[in-house]
Amino acid sequence: MKYVDEFRDGGLARGLAAAIARAAVSGRVYRFMEFCGGHTHAIARYGLEDLLPANVQLIHGPGCPVCVLPGGRLQMAIELAERPRLILASYGDMLRVPVAGDSLLKARARGADVRMVYAVDEALALARRHPEREVVFFAIGFETTTPPTAVAIRRARAEGLGNFSVFCNHVLTPAAIAAILAAPDAAVRLDGFIGPAHVSTVIGSRPYEACAAAHAKALVIAGFEPLDVLQAVLMLVRQVNSGRAEVENEFTRAVSRDGNLRAQQLVAEVFTPRAHFEWRGLGRLAHSALAIAPQWADFDAEVRFSLSERVLCDHKACECAAVLRGQRRPQDCKVFGTACTPENPLGSCMVSSEGACAAHYSYGRFRDRTTQGESA
Amino acid sequence: MCLAIPARVIELLADEEALVELGGVRKRISLALVEGVAVDDYVIVHVGYALNRLDPAEAAKTLALFAEAGLIDGAASKAAP
Numbered sequence: 210m211k212y213v214d215e216f217r218d219g220g221l222a223r224g225l226a227a228a229i230a231r232a233a234v235s236g237r238v239y240r241f242m243e244f245c246g247g248h249t250h251a252i253a254r255y256g257l258e259d260l261l262p263a264n265v266q267l268i269h270g271p272g273c274p275v276c277v278l279p280g281g282r283l284q285m286a287i288e289l290a291e292r293p294r295l296i297l298a299s300y301g302d303m304l305r306v307p308v309a310g311d312s313l314l315k316a317r318a319r320g321a322d323v324r325m326v327y328a329v330d331e332a333l334a335l336a337r338r339h340p341e342r343e344v345v346f347f348a349i350g351f352e353t354t355t356p357p358t359a360v361a362i363r364r365a366r367a368e369g370l371g372n373f374s375v376f377c378n379h380v381l382t383p384a385a386i387a388a389i390l391a392a393p394d395a396a397v398r399l400d401g402f403i404g405p406a407h408v409s410t411v412i413g414s415r416p417y418e419a420c421a422a423a424h425a426k427a428l429v430i431a432g433f434e435p436l437d438v439l440q441a442v443l444m445l446v447r448q449v450n451s452g453r454a455e456v457e458n459e460f461t462r463a464v465s466r467d468g469n470l471r472a473q474q475l476v477a478e479v480f481t482p483r484a485h486f487e488w489r490g491l492g493r494l495a496h497s498a499l500a501i502a503p504q505w506a507d508f509d510a511e512v513r514f515s516l517s518e519r520v521l522c523d524h525k526a527c528e529c530a531a532v533l534r535g536q537r538r539p540q541d542c543k544v545f546g547t548a549c550t551p552e553n554p555l556g557s558c559m560v561s562s563e564g565a566c567a568a569h570y571s572y573g574r575f576r577d578r579t580t581q582g583e584s585a
Numbered sequence: 586m587c588l589a590i591p592a593r594v595i596e597l598l599a600d601e602e603a604l605v606e607l608g609g610v611r612k613r614i615s616l617a618l619v620e621g622v623a624v625d626d627y628v629i630v631h632v633g634y635a636l637n638r639l640d641p642a643e644a645a646k647t648l649a650l651f652a653e654a655g656l657i658d659g660a661a662s663k664a665a666p
């Protein structure tokens with residue numbers, strides 16, 4: 210496949226790995242966090258950690274939309290789904306996320322009408338087909354899924370679809386990166402970030418600049434293919450070696466400094482920033498999420514159904530919060546691979562293939578090296 | 586849910602939609618977020634929407650950088666003990 214196979218070439222990967230090994234100064238440890246679950250997935254799937262020298266370490270970040278949504282918001286979605294005459298449409302992975310012994314799948318088994326959709330347009334289609342029912346789209350995700358939700362809300366108004374609304378849980382990437390950097394131990398634990406691929410196609414590289422400068426951390430935006438990740442690591446090592454802390458862009462084939470202005474404009478029209486929002490693992494963060502703007506309140510399920518905020522704790526054995534902060538590795542969790550597996554997840558990080566635990570379970574657990582992480 | 590691969594536009598449809606080809610599979614997607622897309626362009630598709638167009642010249646430059654990193658290294662490692 211064009212623009213895929215070339216970016217997975219084994220020979221080039223070995224060349225890049227060798228270049229990284231030579232650039233990395235021995236005796237110094239380099240720790241880079243890949244923010245996105247898409248990168249976590251690529252790193253696990255292609256065994257990229259095995260190609261890197263022992264002193265170049267990758268730490269999984271919180272950039273998996275399914276993983277960071279806190280239990281309370283999921284509980285609210287389940288309560289919504291159980292209302293009579295209501296159809297809740299959700300991206301597939303959300304259905305399996307456990308919350309306090311429950312899940313949307315279990316709610317469906319009890320009789321709630323929960324539909325799995327691949328795109329928000331399918332939720333619109335449900336609203337057209339069932340004018341006698343309320344159709345709520347359970348919107349989750351970072352800046353990549355937000356513009357499609359904005360388009361759907363505008364379309365619903367244009368078509369006069371009075372039975373369509375959105376339970377909005379869209380979150381903002383730069384706020385999460387800032388929160389990780391603001392943690393007291395971040396300065397010593399992290400040398401830089403592999404920055405988001407698809408999120409950056411929308412928001413551009415500019416929004417990371419203030420954060421990288423304020424915390425003196427390098428950030429390299431990278432595509433989701435394995436060679437993109439390796440090239441970004443090389444660029445990060447070079448930045449650290451020369452004492453720079455800049456935003457660089459490896460994914461120039463799809464990301465510009467300004468991003469997709471049309472998408473940004475649609476988002477600004479339909480959404481408004483929330484004062485704060487709860488994240489699994491990162492806690493309550495200021496200006497880290499979007500709500501539907503007041504002029505579109507007819508389409509806001511939180512308003513329409515007078516939803517009240519729920520706060521729930523994770524399962525007590527679950528280490529997801531620390532995994533999402535990059536403070537623990539999946540294999541450090543006591544229930545990893547035993548009580549918690551992709552077939553039977555106990556925590557949110559084991560659900561989506563981009564979740565750190567699921568990625569490690571599927572690809573990495575047979576290669577666990579006892580030395581990994583000890584050189585720190 | 587962020588995983589997506591570049592798709593080639595094979596036909597422009599009404600209502601800002603297009604037919605794309607993704608690894609041999611044809612799919613209908615929305616072009617509501619991108620301007621000026623033409624047949625044969627590659628777009629990054631996510632949850633049924635094209636997020637951006639892929640720039641072929643930049644893709645070629647990035648591939649050249651990968652090759653260069655490997656080559657420089659090859660030369661250097663021969664010189665190294």
Ligand code: SF4
Pocket residue numbers: 526527528529530532539542543544545546549550554555556557558559566
């Ligand atoms: S193994 Fe399961 S419970 Fe433990 S951190 Fe991962 S997802 Fe959470």
